[in-house]
Amino acid sequence: MVLEKGLSLQVLKAIQSLLMPDNEDSQGLVFTLPLEHLGGIDTSQIEKFQQHLREVL
Template sequence: MKFCAVVVIAPDDLEQAAIEKAKKAGASGITILTGRGIGDENRKTFLGLTFEGSQSVLLMVVAKQLSQPILKAMRDVLVDDGNSRGIAFSMGIDHLTGIEMSQVMKFEQHMHDLDEEN
């Protein structure tokens, strides 16, 4: 079975929606990190203090076939009326260790369920 890493960077207020959509699309485990980002716009200041909104970074290792459905689900969360509030991407994984067989079985069951739906 081939695997992909799916990375989602979203504002904190979209974290729960992204998690729910990713799970519904087949992600069985998600690592959540807190991050800060710098875009091309100027940083906002208030009384001389710089405001930087925090972001959630969601990391998922999934079966390669699940990466596209998860990315499509993330588009539903992150893009509103043509405006994007985050980014999501996938990367292939050449080598992997430490994944439990129960996770592999969940991926295989999810893929089987998707095949039966179609």
């Protein structure tokens, strides 16, 4: 996913709570990485996706 910095931690926590609801030991990994450059994606689609996430979260 490509998210603005302010949303990335919220999404990470939501994924964690859905996949590990009881905070049990997990064999998976959820992480974020900074994105310096982006090309080839229609930015209007990113904005629509970000708006959708704001509505859901």
